[in-house]
Amino acid sequence: MRIRHPLLVVALATAALTATPAAAFATTGGHPPVGSGTTIHDTQPSLRILAQRSGLRVGAAVNMDLYGSDATYTAIVNQQFSTVSPENVMKWQLVEPTQGTYDWAPADRLVAGARAAHQLVRGHTLVWHNQLPSWLSTDGVTTSFTPQQVRDLLHKHVTDEVTHFKGQIWQWDVVNEAFADDGTPRQDIFYQAYQALGMNGTDYIADAFRWAHEADPRALLFYNDYNLEFTGAKSNAVYAFVQQLQAQGVPIDGVGFQGHLDTQYGFPDLQNNLTRFAALGLKVALTEVDVRTFVQPDPANPGAYTDIPLTPALQATQQSYWTQLLQACLAVRQCLSFTAWGVDDGHSWIPGVFHGEGAGLLFDPSYHPKPQYQELRKVLLTTHAPRRS
Ligand code: G3I
Numbered sequence: 367m368r369i370r371h372p373l374l375v376v377a378l379a380t381a382a383l384t385a386t387p388a389a390a391f392a393t394t395g396g397h398p399p400v401g402s403g404t405t406i407h408d409t410q411p412s413l414r415i416l417a418q419r420s421g422l423r424v425g426a427a428v429n430m431d432l433y434g435s436d437a438t439y440t441a442i443v444n445q446q447f448s449t450v451s452p453e454n455v456m457k458w459q460l461v462e463p464t465q466g467t468y469d470w471a472p473a474d475r476l477v478a479g480a481r482a483a484h485q486l487v488r489g490h491t492l493v494w495h496n497q498l499p500s501w502l503s504t505d506g507v508t509t510s511f512t513p514q515q516v517r518d519l520l521h522k523h524v525t526d527e528v529t530h531f532k533g534q535i536w537q538w539d540v541v542n543e544a545f546a547d548d549g550t551p552r553q554d555i556f557y558q559a560y561q562a563l564g565m566n567g568t569d570y571i572a573d574a575f576r577w578a579h580e581a582d583p584r585a586l587l588f589y590n591d592y593n594l595e596f597t598g599a600k601s602n603a604v605y606a607f608v609q610q611l612q613a614q615g616v617p618i619d620g621v622g623f624q625g626h627l628d629t630q631y632g633f634p635d636l637q638n639n640l641t642r643f644a645a646l647g648l649k650v651a652l653t654e655v656d657v658r659t660f661v662q663p664d665p666a667n668p669g670a671y672t673d674i675p676l677t678p679a680l681q682a683t684q685q686s687y688w689t690q691l692l693q694a695c696l697a698v699r700q701c702l703s704f705t706a707w708g709v710d711d712g713h714s715w716i717p718g719v720f721h722g723e724g725a726g727l728l729f730d731p732s733y734h735p736k737p738q739y740q741e742l743r744k745v746l747l748t749t750h751a752p753r754r755s
Contacts, residue, residue, distance in 0.1 A: 413739075414448035416746035417704075420696055421754035423486060424742075425449035425705035427654065429713050430472040433479065438733045442709055444483040449536065449703050451488040451653070452476050456531075458523060459497040470530055477534050486536035488653065488705060491590060492524050493574045494542040495554035502555070509555045516559035517570070524574050528581035537651065537703070539590040539622055540578050541571050547593055549603030568607070572616045579617035586702075590622035590653055596634030609646060620649030625691055626707065628723070629659040629683040637694040644700035652695050654707035656726030657687045657738070658716045673711035673725040681737070684725065688738045689745055696751035709733075 413424045426447045432439040443450065454460055455472040462468055480487050495506035502519065503509040509516060528538065546552050557567035575587050589608060594601045604621070611618050621643045623636070640650045659680045664670040675681040695701040708714045712731030717724040728739040 410743070412446045413742060413746065414446060416743055417448065419746070420749075420751035422696060422701070422746075422751070423449040423703040425451060425485075425488065425703055426709050427451045427453040427490075427705065427707045428476055429453050429708065430455050430476060432713065434475065439709060439713075440479075442729065442733060444479075444485075447485065449486045449488055449705060450476060450480050451490045451705055453490075453708065454497070456489055456527070457491060457494065457497040458502070459499045461527060462499050462523065465499070465501045468526070468530075473531070477531065481534070486703075487531075487534060488651075488703065489528075489531060489535040489538040489585070490653075491539035491542040492527060492578060493520065493540060493544075493556065493570070495552055495556075496543070498555075506554050507558070513559035513562035516555055517563065517573070520556060520570060520574065521577055524577040525581050528578045528585070532582045533584065535582065535585045537586040537588050537620065537622075537649075538578055538582075539653065540574050540587045540618075542590045543592065544568070544571055544589070545591060545600055545603055545607070547600050549599035571607075572611060572614060575611070575616045575618050586619040586649060587617055588620040588622045588649075588651065588653075589618060590624065592624040592626050592654070594621065594623045595625060595627070595636045595639060597639060601639055605642065605646075608643070608648065612646065618648070620651060620702070622651050622653035624707075625652045625655035626726075627655075627657045627687050627691070628720075629657065629680050629687065633687055633690050636691065637697055640694055640698040640701055644698055648700065650695075650698060650701050651703045651705070652691060652701065653703070653705050655688075655691055655705060656707045656714065656716060657684045657691075658720060658723045658726040659684055660722055661724045671717060671722060671724055673730055675725055685737055685741045688728075689741050692742055692745045693749060696745070696749050699752040699754060702754055 417424045424447055426443055428443055428450050430452065433443060434440055452473055455476065461470060461473065477487055498506060511519065544552055551557055551568050553567065556570040560569045561567040578587055591604060594604055608618060608621060623640065643650050660676045661671045662674045662676055664672050675684065692704055695704045706728055708727050710729035710731055710733055711725050711727050714724065714726050716726045729735055
């Protein structure tokens, strides 16, 4: 059943939320099952349907090793989300593994799937010091190319990639993570090349936005970073920097707040930061949300971990953080999208990077929706948010 009337959606959804006894899902650890005939979409309105009322797009980063081959994973992506981001396949390392030879196939598959599922695509990401092709740099700070060659290669890369996807990308993360936590610009190969050419090191950022705009004037162009969620050296530096870009007439449309939170730290003053960036005339977005916490060791596999939080208090904090993240975005009319960085805890970048932490996403490794998922549904149902512009 596809329901189009927003008020009917809300009424039905409220009924579903209040009428479904938790005991009904006892055999799946308290989580309603998905993918074995009865999907979430069949029994309760999805995140994407509930978010229609405010015009917010809800999204997920998609792992192309699973998309299309894992039926349950793919069904969740299509049923729950109205925007998708490639977790890896649009990064420079993956699109041009050999210099001059492009591999667009996995990203093309995502773009085609998104079109079929009536989803918008966030392009991620054109310029980043990480995941560069090895022929260009293996560490992000050294390269065998001359400064002018680096600038020319950057120009070609941005132009070729944006041109390839022209008309199919809603928001591009043009430049990703260009500032360090202390607010200084990251001195990667692009920064160093521009300095060596006698320009400001950060001028590559303005160039990238201009080149992207030339290649696809209709795409929304974003600067994207982590640790912008709270007021501090980094968010202040980026706040000042985007104003410089605007003053120079650089075509920047928005700022992406990644939203990788951890329960061991306090919840950031996110709404303040979204609001002050939006007040500059920019769009904002939550682009890579996950909320990690410390998890229980796996008794069956020494050295491995489950996706179960160590304590009920940590689980409660995770739920509260997801709620507050979504509420902050909903409260700011210019916050266009809210994207989780992945679908399930079994395929998340977190355990590989933060030892003993995990459980950052909305679905467990068996694809059962977690309490965080239900929290987001409640927020979407009960918040009277301004419609997105
Ligand atoms: O594809 C290769 C595979 O061939 C090889 O066998 C395997 C061995 O390790 O590596 C595979 O590549 C991995 C790639 O993900 C694809 O799975 C890389 O090692 C791994 O480092 C890479 O991690 C990605 C990470 O960015 C790189 O920094 C994560 O999946 C991805 O979630 C993560 O995403 C970033 C955002 O782009 C920017 N913001 C932070 C966020 C989390 O780190």
